[in-house]
Each structure stands twice: as structure tokens, then as C-alpha cells.
Amino acid sequence: MLERFRAYGSRPAVLVPDRVVGYAELADAVAATADRLGPVRRLVAITARNDLATLTGYLGALAGGHAVLPLTPGADSTELLDRHAPDVLLDGTEPDQRRAGTRHRLHPELTLLLSTSGSTGAPKLVRLSATNLTTNAAAIAEYLAIGPDDRAITSLPFAYCYGLSVVHSHLFTGAGLIVTDRSVTDEQFWTQFERHGGTSLAGVPYTFELLERTGFAERALPRLRYLTQAGGRMEPQRVRRFAQLGADRGWQLFVMYGATEATARMAYLPPELAARRPESIGRPIPGGEFRLDPVDEQPDDTGGRDDPSAEAGTVGELVYRGPNVMLGYATGPADLAAGATVHELRTGDIARRDPDGLYQVIGRRNRLAKLFGLRIDLQRVESALAAAGIPAICVDDGAGMLLVAVTGSDSRAERVVTESTGLPATAVRLLRLDALPRLPNGKPDLHRVRALGAQPAADVVAAPVTGAATTVAAIRTAYAEVLQLPLDRVGEQASFVGLGGDSLTYVAMSVRLERLLHRLPGGWHTMTVAELAASAQSRTRRGIGATVETSVALRAAAIVLVVSAHAGLFQWWGGAHVLLAVAGYNFARFRLTGRPRTQRIGQLARTTAWIAGPTIAWVAVIMVVGGVLGEHYYGWSNLLLTQKLLGPHDSPTAGHLWFVEVLVWILIGAGTLLAIPAVDRWQRRRPFAVAATVLLAGLAVRFGPFGTGPGATYSLLAFWFFALGWAAAAATDLPRRLLVTAGLVVGLLGYFDSVGRGLLVGIGIAGLIWLPNLRCPALLATSVGAVAEASLFVYLVHWQVYPLFGDHRGFAVAASLLAGVACTRAVTEIRRAARQRAGGRRNSPATHTEQISEQSYTIERA
Incomplete structure (x- = not known):
């Protein structure tokens, strides 16, 4: 292996986001891992993540002549580890030496052990040789x-x-x-x-x-x-x-x-x-x-x-x-000494x-079941159900019944089964599940279906579960509550993005998951429910702190700064511009998904509406009761979110809603741009290039004749901050992050009339670029999440709340924050009640089919 790799020289071998590793470099890293594992041939178990460290560790174990047992990350491998007792556990390239030598007799040809549980659920390993690997x-x-x-x-x-x-x-x-x-x-x-x-x-x-x-x-x-x-x-x-x-x-x-x-x-x-x-x-x-x-x-x-x-x-x-036919199976350590038995x-x-x-x-x-004298092809039954739009797993329960696990409540399922098999309805039992059980490699978990079939019918969906299954159930419930979806739409293979989550629900979801998992993995919003549960099971809780995503912390900190500056508690300006960058960051993460163009635009339109709608409603209320609140009233241009465009620019409330107005029009502009098929295709092919182009356009405007004129800092001309956040989300490696940071520094030079404001904004956005999350006490994390989630309503209502407290500025700020949080909770409950009423009216088969389709949107790991 090493000689082959070195013969390929500097030819690219492994390409990861931040570097390209040539074959010669890979050979050196593999040799170093082999040296760390030592000269004694041993059984090496490796946590097999899809990353460079795992690949190097795996190749190093092979190069050292060891027998390798890959383990699925997050999966419960306890039984495999207990049964086969590996000598070394390898996580990345660093070995955890369980013993100095080996307790195993390993056949000279044994090279790789791969798990296959089949349909019985019993752990069983396939023994493979070097010849098997190379010839295949x-x-x-x-x-x-x-x-x-x-x-x-x-x-x-x-x-x-x-x-x-x-x-x-x-x-x-x-x-x-x-x-x-x-x-x-x-x-x-x-x-x-x-x-x-x-x-x-x-x-x-x-x-x-x-x-x-x-x-x-x-x-x-x-x-x-x-x-x-x-x-x-x-x-x-x-x-x-x-x-x-x-x-x-x-x-x-x-x-x-x-x-x-x-x-x-x-x-x-x-x-x-x-x-x-x-x-x-x-x-x-x-x-x-x-x-x-x-x-x-x-x-x-x-x-x-x-x-x-x-x-x-x-x-x-x-x-x-x-x-390439295996040496045979291994069910225990004694089998590792055997040669070819197959x-x-x-x-x-x-x-x-x-x-x-x-x-x-x-x-x-x-997969042939003998029922009522008929030989039934279970695969064919599944295919017939799939053709009817009903995902299913079929098994013979061993007691004369055909078990059919399905999702949703499509009433056609039983009829399709009886018509395709000739069985009477009394021989078919439907298991209506929230999600079809699957093995880690994505194949149907037949053993789990049989286990569910052995339970009383009333206990199937709510069957007692432990460990990862408990976490899955808790995550699914959290998704359903925060996103206000029926529970049956949140399957194990659903993700936050796939279920339509956006920046408005992201904070609440991250706070809930932080409580459940204790520490959120990076990129959790694109992970499936099952993957999130597995990530929680693969680690133990460390410390008493909590993890808060930087974008969430910045939303909370920025809105506190905005309210405090307006109330006169302290004059640290710049929070709204940080919020613009956070909005761009979340736009790139939640709206620029892999969904078709029309669905992208539809989701962006809904997000825009959930920002513009409450703003317009609040302005309308204040216009009606403006006389009671003195000078804090709005006009028709505020109601139409056009005050920054149409004026009057000398209105006493001219700057009150500038951030929301600018954000709404930026989102409308971004949606219009992405509605162009050529732009949509370009963004999918070159997401960072598109983000960088928008940022360059923003910087060009910023340095243009009107970019820093009177009022430009608080107008649509400030869209380059949004573009900074967009580019920060698309910058997935070191060179790109450096480029975005350079754009930040260049853009801020001389932009504000205060060095302190520029420094505050620069530090906040730099955190967005470089720090994925922050650690803080758990109680503080909960408060941060609540304030961040309520940032829109805090921004809207604080103009009318803080003047009520006169010189009691601390109370004014606290009251503004609490009022925003209360409004957020009230709107959430109203939306939940409305969805529940609407859900009670949606019971048609077409709706269930649509729900099943939506549920299965996200990737099921192979």
C-alpha cells in the first residue's frame, strides 16, 4: 500500500474543505499511524467517521497488518465490543490501547471485519481478506x-x-x-x-x-x-x-x-x-x-x-x-482464527x-412467507405499496400473520396488501408508525418490525424505548412543537431545514435541543433526527455549561445593545448592523437549501411575510392609539415599510423601523434574484462565488458616491452587511473565511463616525465568521435563547415601552425585553392554536400522502 501511494507522488489523494492531501503526504501519515499501533498484529476497532483522520487511521491499521473492525459512529456498538474485545480502539489516528499485546489468534489472511446483522438483528461479522479487498x-x-x-x-x-x-x-x-x-x-x-x-x-x-x-x-x-x-x-x-x-x-x-x-x-x-x-x-x-x-x-x-x-x-x-467471496462469518473471538470456510x-x-x-x-x-397455503413474496408486496405512494416494510410474524409497517394513515394500505397477495384481511396486521425503522446502513430493520408486531396493538407507537430511541422521541416532539407540525410529519430521517425551519424558529429549536442533547453538534440544522440522537448517545455530558451558537448569541446581544442605546442606559451603537449580518447568515443557511427553485422562493416569501406581517400589524395598532402614546406614532410610509424609500425623512420616527424595512426589501431583492433560473443554477454550483459577488457589489456601492452619504448607513445601501453574513455562511474553509474577514475590515474602514461603533460591529461579525458556538452557563443560555427568539418583537415594541419609565433606564430596558418576549410567546400560541384547528380539518388521503412525502425529504444515511 505505502509503496503504491508513494509511487503516485503528489497526485491529489484526499480532498477536504480546507486542504488537499497528496498521495506521498498520505503515505507518510498512514505510516505514522501504523508506527503508533506497534509491530504486534492486533484487532483494531475504529470509529468510522467520514473524515481525514478516520481514513488515515483506517489505512494505517491496514498498512500495519492489523485486523480492522469499523464501527458506526453514534450507534450502540457495546455488544460488538464486549463480544470481540478489540485490543485497540482508534478514534481518528490516536489509539486507545486496551492491552499491550493481543488476546486474539488472528488468521494470517484476516484483514477486515464488517458488521451485517441481516434480518435477525443478531450482531454478525463478515471476515474479509486482503485478497478480497484488492480483487474487488x-x-x-x-x-x-x-x-x-x-x-x-x-x-x-x-x-x-x-x-x-x-x-x-x-x-x-x-x-x-x-x-x-x-x-x-x-x-x-x-x-x-x-x-x-x-x-x-x-x-x-x-x-x-x-x-x-x-x-x-x-x-x-x-x-x-x-x-x-x-x-x-x-x-x-x-x-x-x-x-x-x-x-x-x-x-x-x-x-x-x-x-x-x-x-x-x-x-x-x-x-x-x-x-x-x-x-x-x-x-x-x-x-x-x-x-x-x-x-x-x-x-x-x-x-x-x-x-x-x-x-x-x-x-x-x-x-x-x-x-471477493468472504472467508466466512464471525460470531465470536474464536472465529477470528479460522481461514476460509466459504x-x-x-x-x-x-x-x-x-x-x-x-x-x-x-x-x-x-422473504417468502407461507400464509393460508400461499407463498407470498414480501418484496413484491412492498413494491405494490410503494407504487401506491405508501412506504412500507413487510415481514412474516411467524404465527400466521403478515405484518405491514407503514407511515401515515392512508386507508388504502390494507386493500393494496390483500389485492396483491390474495390474503384475507384477517391475515394482515398494519403497524402504523411515525417512521419506518431502519438499520444504520439505511436498509429496513426487519427485526424491529417483528418486535413491534409482538407488542399489543395499542402499545406499538408508544412502545417503551430506551437510550437513543428515547432521544429520538424527544427530538421529534421538540420539532413538532417548535415548528408546529403534526408529529407524524417528523420522522427519524427529518431535519430542521427539511421540515421548513427558518431563522424565526431556529433559536427556539436550538435552545430546546441544547436542553435535550447538552451540546449541539455543528451543522445540526441539516442533520436528521436519528443523527442528532446518535450524536448525543456517542458522548457523555461534560461540565455544567451549555453551548450557544454564535449567531444566536449575537442576536440576543445585539438587540440588548439596540434597546439599551435607545433607552439611554449606555451608548454602544452598532447592534442593528450586526443583526443585518446575522440575517444574511441565516438566509444562506435556511433558505439556500437544495430544494427546487420554486420551493426555495416560496419558503423565502413565507419568512419575509413573518417579518413584515407583525411589523405592519404593530404599526397599525400604534397608528390607531397614537394619541395615547404621544409622539411615538407612525405614518402610512411606516405602515407600508417604505419610509426609508419615500420619506418623510424628517419624521421624528424616521429611524425607528429602518432595520426591519431594509431587511424586508433585501429579502425581496434576494428572492427576485434567485427566481431567475440562471442565477439559481449558478448559486447551487458556486454558492461562495455568488455570495462573494453580492458582497463585492455591496462594497462597490459602499465606496460609491452615495454609499456613506447622509442616512446611507441606515438605508438599503447598507445591504453589504447582509452580504457579509451570507458570505460568512458560505465560507467553509480557511481561505474563504480570510477573504470574508478582509471584506469586513475593508468595508468598516471609515464607515461609521465612531471608531468604537466600527470596532463593536467588526468584533460581532468576526465572531460570526470564525466562532461556530460559545460555551456559557446553562441558565444564561436559556435567557440568551429567549431574548434572541424575541428579537423582532423586542425591536418593534421597545420604542413604545421604554419612554414609559422615564429616567429609570435599567427598568426601561428590562421591560422592553420582557414585553418582546411576551409578544413572541403570545404570537406563538396563536399560531399553534390556528394550526391545530386547521389540522383538524385536514384528514384527506391526499394530505397524508403529502405529509409522508415531506417527512421523507431529508437524507437517510446509507
């Missing part, structure tokens, strides 16, 4: 024609055989790996893919479903050469759509078939056949071969997939032979060989 990597590289110029992004977990096969096949040929742990629904995923010239993307069926839903077809990816799909059967119609899309855009789709027991791949469908033969798994990979062994049990109704007149030997159980792989799939030599899987032996 070479075969994959051959049929995909992977070369030195290829760069694949790590869209699948390293602990999953499919994800590792991408690593092995590309490093084997000297190609590059774009390493990321982000999902395809995260715009930063595509930023990294395009910046580093990605040429391929691997996905499981659900990945492709999400690609369709998040505007993939609209992306211009000039270097993309192919997509690969494995990890389960993808619907033929979706295969056709992607094959046609690839033909139109100049890339190819490879549909593949494999198993952990075969290292990764056993078959592939040549891309030129994908549109014509979307149901086929194709032909064996180079060096492998199939045969079909007769089987007695086949589905009674194959739905036309089998030809009764087919020749003998063209239908049977699919058996694979090749150098020489061919009985897949358990029932397949057909077509006259052109292609193979098609038509069923599965262990």
Missing part, C-alpha cells in the same frame, strides 16, 4: 474505468461496505477522494463536490429519491462522469429517469448488485442498458461468475416476472463465485437469467 477494488475500477483524474465524493458511510468500496477502488487506482460527512440535501455537499471537480457519486435507492426531490436535475455538474446505485433494488421507473437524465447531461448510471459477504460488488448493469433493462442487475463483475441452483419455494404469484415456459436452469437461487456465496435471491445473459432478481428465499 480492481474489478470495480475496471468496469467503472476509474482513472487518476477521477474524484469520488464520500456520500456513504465508511463503516458500510458500499462506502468502503468507493474508498478502496479509488485509492487502488490513484484517483482522488472528496471526503465529507454531509448529506446530499446539504448545499455544502455540492459546494465541495464542485470545488474539487467531483466526477462520481454513489447512492442507495433513497439517495436517488432525495436527489429527485432536491433539484439535482437542475444542477450543472460539468465534470460528473457517472452515478452508481446499489444497496437495494431501485424502482425501474426511477432507474429509467436517471438513465435518461444522464444521457441528456453527459454522464452515466451504473446500477450494481452486491453484498457485504462479497466484499461489496457482484454484478453491474452496463449503463447503455439501464434505460432498456432497468429491472436487471446486469452481469457478473470481472473475475466473478453466477449460477442458478434449483429451489422448491417460489412465489405463487410472480406478477409476470417469471416466464413459465423458461428453460430449466434459467430460474433459481443466485450463487456467486469469485475471489468458497461460494449463496445469495438467497431468486433470480432469472435472460437470453442475453443478464440476470434479474425476482424474489428472495428468506
Whole structure:
């Protein structure tokens, strides 16, 4: 390995957001890790995150001749660790030495252990040799024609055989790996893919479903050469759509078939056949071969997939032979000393060989249920439900019942099952769940469905759960309450952004999650509920403090400064300009998602309305009762949010609402700009370039003849602060952060009439650029969250509240803050009550289908 890497020299090997690691540099880092692990051959367990440290640690363990056991981050690996007792735990490149030597007898060929629980839920490891890894990597590289110029992004977990096969096949040929742990629904995923010239993307069926839903077809990816799909059967119609899309855009789709027991791949469908033969798994990979062994049990109704007149030997159980077939299974430490106990792989799939030599899987032996004298193909039942828009998992409960787990309350589910199977309704039990249970690799968790089926019907949804499941339930409840959604819309694979969360609900959500998880991971708003729960389970609470995101802390601090300055408590000006930058930062994070253009614009319009609406309502109230409040009244230009545009500029309240007016018109302008298809495509391809261009335009205006004139600092000409926040959110690496910081410094030079104001604004925005979060006492974090969440209403009402307290300035500030918080709570309760009333009227099947579709928007990790 090391010699191969060094032979590739400075060729890019690993590309991460802030650096590019050449093969020679990677070889040195791998060798250093191997040295740290020592010369004694041992069993090394590694927490397999998708990052450079994990990759270096994994390769270092292989280079040192050790047997490696990757573990899924956040998953409960206690049973695996207790059962196999690894000698070393590796998290990154630093080994945790459990013992000096080893307690294991490791077979000389044993190289890698991959977990596969199958449908029983019992932990079981697949034993793989170096020959398995290298021959499968070479075969994959051959049929995909992977070369030195290829760069694949790590869209699948390293602990999953499919994800590792991408690593092995590309490093084997000297190609590059774009390493990321982000999902395809995260715009930063595509930023990294395009910046580093990605040429391929691997996905499981659900990945492709999400690609369709998040505007993939609209992306211009000039270097993309192919997509690969494995990890389960993808619907033929979706295969056709992607094959046609690839033909139109100049890339190819490879549909593949494999198993952990075969290292990764056993078959592939040549891309030129994908549109014509979307149901086929194709032909064996180079060096492998199939045969079909007769089987007695086949589905009674194959739905036309089998030809009764087919020749003998063209239908049977699919058996694979090749150098990538595993050594065997390991259920305990004693098995690690065994050599090859398996020489061919009985897949358990029932397949057909077509006259052109292609193979098609038509069923599965262990997914055939014998009920009421009928042999039922459970996969076919799931496909029938999926065609009706009802996601489902089907299992035989072993006691004469067919268990069908579904989401939502679609009344057609039972009818679809009975019609597709011929079973009476009394033989079918529907389990209506909030989310379909899945294994960490994204496949259906059949064991969990059987366990739920064993419970009384009334206890299924509210079944007692512990550990990560408890956290999942708490997070789902928090999302439903804060976003005011029905609980069944918040599945385990939902994310804050995917559920339509925005800057208005972000603060409340972050505070709730901080209480639940004790420490929020970076980028939590794009993580799924399951991933958030796993992140909480993978660490213990440390210290008594809490984590507050910098953007949240800045919102709270800035609004306190604004109110204090106006009330005369102290004169620290500049808070509103910091708030403009925070608004731009949140705009980039919550509105520039991977959703289609029309959905983006719709969400931005709703966010704008929730800023403009309360402002207009408050102004209207004050106009009506203005006589009671003395000089604190507004005019029609305030009501229409046009005072900064139309005047009168000498009004005593001319500066009261400037921040809200400017922000609303900036958002309208940004929405109009992004509604242009070409701009939308450009922003998706080059998010930082677009943000930087807007910032440069803002700076050009700022240094123009009107940029610092009278009133310019408090007008639309100050939109460059919004652009600074936008660029800060898009700056994902060191060079870009430095560029944004330079823009901040240049823009502030001489901008304000006070050095102190410029310094305060500069420090605040610099924190937005460089500090993702802050630690503070838990009680303070709660207060910060409450004030930040109420910042809009505090800004609106403080003009009328603080004059009531005369010279009691401290009380004036406190009362303004409390009034804003009270208004926020009241509006939240009104919205919740309105949604509950509306929810009671929405019970049509179409609405439930829409909810299921929305729930499954976010990425389910492969």
C-alpha cells in the first residue's frame, strides 16, 4: 500500500474543505499511524467517521497488518465490543490501547471485519481478506474505468461496505477522494463536490429519491462522469429517469448488485442498458461468475416476472463465485482464527437469467412467507405499496400473520396488501408508525418490525424505548412543537431545514435541543433526527455549561445593545448592523437549501411575510392609539415599510423601523434574484462565488458616491452587511473565511463616525465568521435563547415601552425585553392554536400522502 501511494507522488489523494492531501503526504501519515499501533498484529476497532483522520487511521491499521473492525459512529456498538474485545480502539489516528499485546489468534489472511446483522438483528461479522479487498477494488475500477483524474465524493458511510468500496477502488487506482460527512440535501455537499471537480457519486435507492426531490436535475455538474446505485433494488421507473437524465447531461448510471459477504460488488448493469433493462442487475463483475441452483419455494404469484415456459436452469437461487467471496462469518473471538470456510456465496435471491445473459432478481428465499397455503413474496408486496405512494416494510410474524409497517394513515394500505397477495384481511396486521425503522446502513430493520408486531396493538407507537430511541422521541416532539407540525410529519430521517425551519424558529429549536442533547453538534440544522440522537448517545455530558451558537448569541446581544442605546442606559451603537449580518447568515443557511427553485422562493416569501406581517400589524395598532402614546406614532410610509424609500425623512420616527424595512426589501431583492433560473443554477454550483459577488457589489456601492452619504448607513445601501453574513455562511474553509474577514475590515474602514461603533460591529461579525458556538452557563443560555427568539418583537415594541419609565433606564430596558418576549410567546400560541384547528380539518388521503412525502425529504444515511 505505502509503496503504491508513494509511487503516485503528489497526485491529489484526499480532498477536504480546507486542504488537499497528496498521495506521498498520505503515505507518510498512514505510516505514522501504523508506527503508533506497534509491530504486534492486533484487532483494531475504529470509529468510522467520514473524515481525514478516520481514513488515515483506517489505512494505517491496514498498512500495519492489523485486523480492522469499523464501527458506526453514534450507534450502540457495546455488544460488538464486549463480544470481540478489540485490543485497540482508534478514534481518528490516536489509539486507545486496551492491552499491550493481543488476546486474539488472528488468521494470517484476516484483514477486515464488517458488521451485517441481516434480518435477525443478531450482531454478525463478515471476515474479509486482503485478497478480497484488492480483487474487488480492481474489478470495480475496471468496469467503472476509474482513472487518476477521477474524484469520488464520500456520500456513504465508511463503516458500510458500499462506502468502503468507493474508498478502496479509488485509492487502488490513484484517483482522488472528496471526503465529507454531509448529506446530499446539504448545499455544502455540492459546494465541495464542485470545488474539487467531483466526477462520481454513489447512492442507495433513497439517495436517488432525495436527489429527485432536491433539484439535482437542475444542477450543472460539468465534470460528473457517472452515478452508481446499489444497496437495494431501485424502482425501474426511477432507474429509467436517471438513465435518461444522464444521457441528456453527459454522464452515466451504473446500477450494481452486491453484498457485504462479497466484499461489496457482484454484478453491474452496463449503463447503455439501464434505460432498456432497468429491472436487471446486469452481469457478473470481472473475475466473478453466477449460477442458478434449483429451489422448491417460489412465489405463487410472480406478477409476470417469471416466464413459465423458461428453460430449466434459467430460474433459481443466485450463487456467486469469485475471489471477493468472504472467508466466512464471525460470531465470536474464536472465529477470528479460522481461514476460509466459504468458497461460494449463496445469495438467497431468486433470480432469472435472460437470453442475453443478464440476470434479474425476482424474489428472495428468506422473504417468502407461507400464509393460508400461499407463498407470498414480501418484496413484491412492498413494491405494490410503494407504487401506491405508501412506504412500507413487510415481514412474516411467524404465527400466521403478515405484518405491514407503514407511515401515515392512508386507508388504502390494507386493500393494496390483500389485492396483491390474495390474503384475507384477517391475515394482515398494519403497524402504523411515525417512521419506518431502519438499520444504520439505511436498509429496513426487519427485526424491529417483528418486535413491534409482538407488542399489543395499542402499545406499538408508544412502545417503551430506551437510550437513543428515547432521544429520538424527544427530538421529534421538540420539532413538532417548535415548528408546529403534526408529529407524524417528523420522522427519524427529518431535519430542521427539511421540515421548513427558518431563522424565526431556529433559536427556539436550538435552545430546546441544547436542553435535550447538552451540546449541539455543528451543522445540526441539516442533520436528521436519528443523527442528532446518535450524536448525543456517542458522548457523555461534560461540565455544567451549555453551548450557544454564535449567531444566536449575537442576536440576543445585539438587540440588548439596540434597546439599551435607545433607552439611554449606555451608548454602544452598532447592534442593528450586526443583526443585518446575522440575517444574511441565516438566509444562506435556511433558505439556500437544495430544494427546487420554486420551493426555495416560496419558503423565502413565507419568512419575509413573518417579518413584515407583525411589523405592519404593530404599526397599525400604534397608528390607531397614537394619541395615547404621544409622539411615538407612525405614518402610512411606516405602515407600508417604505419610509426609508419615500420619506418623510424628517419624521421624528424616521429611524425607528429602518432595520426591519431594509431587511424586508433585501429579502425581496434576494428572492427576485434567485427566481431567475440562471442565477439559481449558478448559486447551487458556486454558492461562495455568488455570495462573494453580492458582497463585492455591496462594497462597490459602499465606496460609491452615495454609499456613506447622509442616512446611507441606515438605508438599503447598507445591504453589504447582509452580504457579509451570507458570505460568512458560505465560507467553509480557511481561505474563504480570510477573504470574508478582509471584506469586513475593508468595508468598516471609515464607515461609521465612531471608531468604537466600527470596532463593536467588526468584533460581532468576526465572531460570526470564525466562532461556530460559545460555551456559557446553562441558565444564561436559556435567557440568551429567549431574548434572541424575541428579537423582532423586542425591536418593534421597545420604542413604545421604554419612554414609559422615564429616567429609570435599567427598568426601561428590562421591560422592553420582557414585553418582546411576551409578544413572541403570545404570537406563538396563536399560531399553534390556528394550526391545530386547521389540522383538524385536514384528514384527506391526499394530505397524508403529502405529509409522508415531506417527512421523507431529508437524507437517510446509507
